[in-house]
Amino acid sequence: MCRIMNSLLLMITTLLYSACQPSAEEITLVRQGRSEYVIVLPEQATKAESKAAGIFRDYIQRISGAALPVITELQYKDQPAVFIGNTSHSAGPAEIHGEGYFAGSKNKQLFIRGGSGQGVVYGVYYTLQTYMGCRKDAAGPAVIPTVKDIRLNGAISDLREPAFLYRESYYPPSMDAEYLAWHGLHRFEDLWGIWGHSFFKILPPDTYFKEHPEYYSMVNGKRQPLQLCLSNENVYTLTVEWFKKAIADNPDAMYWSIAPQDGGGGCTCDLCRKADAEEGGPQGSLIRFVNRVAKQFPDQHFTTLAYGYTAKAPLKTKPGANVFIMLSTIDAFRQEPLAQASSAAGFRKNLEGWEATTGNLFIWDYTTQFTNYLNPFPDYGNLQSNLQYFATHHVKGVFSQGSGETYGDMAEYNSYVQAALLWQPDADIKKITSDFLKGYYGPAAPAMGQYLDALTNAVKSTRAVLDIYGNPIYSSHDYLSPVQTDLYSGFLDKAEAAAGNNPLYLRRVYNTRLFLEYAVLQQSRFYGTDKYGYLQPDGTVNPRWPQRVQKFVAQCKTAGVQELAEGGLSPDAYAQEWQELFSRKWVKSLALGAAVTLVNPYTPEYTPKKERTLTDGLTGGNDFSYNWLFTYGKDMIATIDMGSSKTIRQIQMNFLQDARHYIFNPTQVLVETSVDGTHFNSAGVKDIPVPEEDYAVRINPYTFPVSGTAARYIRITARCPVTLPDWRLVEGKKAALCCDEVMVE
Structure with a gap:
């Protein structure tokens, strides 16, 4: 209720000031590259007021070529003026709250005032964008129109006061100091x-x-x-x-x-x-x-x-x-x-x-x-x-x-x-979005709007979960399914066509396509030899994939990608990770595609392929989200049925160690084999010591030679640590096991 009342009071106040202003004639700030106006500062101008005057003067000159003199109020002789700061020549409300600002006109004079902090600076940038066509939608140089005449039509009376005292949107544009001031943000x-x-x-x-x-x-x-x-x-x-x-x-x-x-x-x-x-x-x-x-x-x-x-x-x-x-x-x-x-x-x-x-x-x-x-x-x-x-x-x-x-x-x-x-x-969120899309994507704006709408609607229609610690694999059955991805890609195709030969708009559309391409690349690791995977049915690498990865990495660098996750890989390290996948020898395990039965359940949100994870032919990497059977707080006891008795000489599996995510090696791994699925014989056991403090992510292989044993069933029992090690002991947390892939030769 208070918020509604505050918004209503602000709207009424703004309307009152607008109503109180006499109908102003057009302000011709610059005519044919020349101006009669001066910029007037208070006699004891603050740093923010002096900065605001400098910004206004600089942009007027860059727009029109006209250089407006900056004077103090004592030097002012009743000539046409832009009053910046709390001068005695004033218009607008008596008080401006917080870092708010007022931009208004009276008797062909322009007034820009601010509250505390950088308010007056914000007011200058607001005036430049709202009335003079300047824009700064991202980091880098502002968009500045080049004209010989600068006219401000009609009465101006804009009072803006921020709803929040501290305002931070933590994205790359905010690394640009002018962008922050332009949009009234903090760091x-x-x-x-x-x-x-x-x-x-x-x-x-x-x-x-x-x-x-x-x-x-x-x-x-x-x-x-x-x-x-x-x-x-x-x-x-x-x-x-x-x-x-x-x-x-x-x-x-x-x-x-x-x-x-x-x-x-x-x-x-x-x-x-x-x-x-x-x-x-x-x-x-x-x-x-x-x-x-x-x-x-x-x-x-x-x-x-x-x-x-x-x-x-x-x-x-x-x-x-x-x-x-x-x-x-x-x-x-x-x-x-x-x-x-x-x-x-x-x-x-x-x-x-x-x-x-x-x-x-x-x-x-x-x-x-x-x-x-x-x-x-x-x-x-x-x-x-x-x-x-x-x-x-x-x-x-x-x-x-x-x-x-x-x-x-x-x-x-x-x-x-x-x-x-x-x-x-x-x-008005629709107006804000439209304003951004037109400014940032130019003629590609309509297609980009369709792209955003399609993504938003798909989340709703598929009842998808948006998890800040999620993964494109988890969403491969809902809003990032291949069907949906093709739909989004179609809108980006339209955006590219609309951008034409404009290199700025094309680059921005290309950068936006990175998001879809990343999802496709990551999901291809999950699909493996299946449709949409990076491997062909025989286990060889799809010949288009190395070039696709190379193109993606190059575009990442163009867009300013430094890391692909919080504390994650750089684009170059990501490319290296793919090279390792491409060079990895495909081992056609005797257990490939075999049925798996578990005694204790896997954790479904981290095991999208379910039991099949252990025998799908794909090995897990450093990210526990990909191709690992995740078991939380319990032993992993898995029985693999190869369908018929086979002569085997070796059994190998990997376990992930990732202490940051409470994933540890088992304390013991026991491997057993069986012909009938009822009577099992031990094929080997390994005791694994409690690790010293180590937060590095490691993949630890364990191999069990079995010397030509005939078996149809293989049972693996991996003992989960009962407690976390002292150096990672956190109340309410348990150890997890991640196993993959069980390869039988």
Whole structure:
């Protein structure tokens, strides 16, 4: 209700100012490359006002060739003028809230004023785009029309005030400082003295753990460098000392983060446990600690994360007046708005809990697939509803995490739309989308609109799940099925044709095609020798595939792809991975296509080929999402039926080790053979030691010679670790096994 009232008041205010303005005649700012206008600044102009005047002057000259003098108000002699900043010559409202701005005209004069921060700069860029045809839809040079006359028709009275205090859309365009200012966005690097998961930036374990393990969390009765012990007095003292120095070194920073590391491992020592019990969870000791530190710096703003084990609001303690809570939406799927998705029920409850305890609430949201940045991720239709929902719950700021510095699915579109909605969540989304498509794709805009609509509609019609940790393989039966992919490709074909010979628009369409091509390439690993696979039925590589991969990698580099997943492969490393697949010898196992029976179930979301994974002829790679039989927390006991008795000499299988995702080697592998499926004989057993700390991803092969044994059935028992190793011990997590491929020779 408050959001609706605020929007209504803003609309009424804007209309009132518009109604109060006399009908202005046309402002001819430049005629035939010459101008009578001057740019007038306040006598004591701020840095932002001086910057805004410079930007306005520069763009007018680049558009028309006219160079407008910049003077102070004391030098002003009643000539035609553009007043920039809070001069005594004024128009518009008496007060502009936040980083808002006003652009208006009166008596053939133009006025651009701003609120706090960079508001006046935002106002200049708004005027350039809205009234002079300049555009900046992505990183790189702005689009600037070249004309000799600049005319502003009719009365102008535009007041814009942002709905959110902090606004960040984390995509490659935001690495361009002018793009940020043009669209009124922020970067955390510019606002935070220390950002995000910060415990170990303040007290790094490499510095302190050996001598002072008591500074770190106690987990399962043992001190471990997983998080900080927030009840330790020395941790508090060192943290305060750290911030004293950091604030002195960076006095312009607006926010300082005190937040847990990414992952679990909250401290369970007696004092921390007591605080947590009183507050309803580990968020208790966190908020008490952050409040205590923040109290020492009343003029600073501190942030902490409501994320993972600290997501819930505390029962008793409220965040301090200078403490901001950044609540994460990480557990929700993205095919539905957060306000109604069943997977977001926990988030909604947490949001309401924090809203009741503080007026300083930020949201850390996610609009990309971190495991596959290039995979089509059509949550586009929910961008507006989610931001409206945040505004309804009095959220003050949003960090919308996309693909970051690397190119990802619809990066420019997402950034542009999010920027507009972070200012005005109730804006006309169709108009925003149309405006972007026309500006960015030119004549290809209609086909690109069809492409976006088709993706969005397919997610709904196929009841697909959009998981930020998903995979194109998981979606191969719904919105990324081959039939749907062909449909999308058809729209991109139309877009290419419409772009004609324009190299800029063609390159942008080509870059957009990367997303579909990536999905096809990744799915081809899943299909293997089947239709749509990269292999021919005889197991040899499809001769078109090496060139297809080469072309894809080259386009990735053109588009600015740095990594294909969060912490993932570079384009060159991706090409190398494909070369290894192309050079891999096809082993026609005696168990190829054999039926598999499991005692314990696989994890379906990570095993799309089900039991067939072990005998499909394809071996898994470093990504557990591809061709691995994933078993969580239980032994993998698989019986393979080769259909008839065969003489075998060797059995081999691989297990994946990926500690980051809690995937470990089995503690023991037992291989047995049988003629009748009832009586089994041991063919070998291997005991595997508990690994030392090692986060590298490895594929570990295990081979069992069987010396010409006759058998129809092979049973493999892989013992799952009962507990996680101490160095990866996290409450609530179990070890997983990933096995593939069982090759019988």
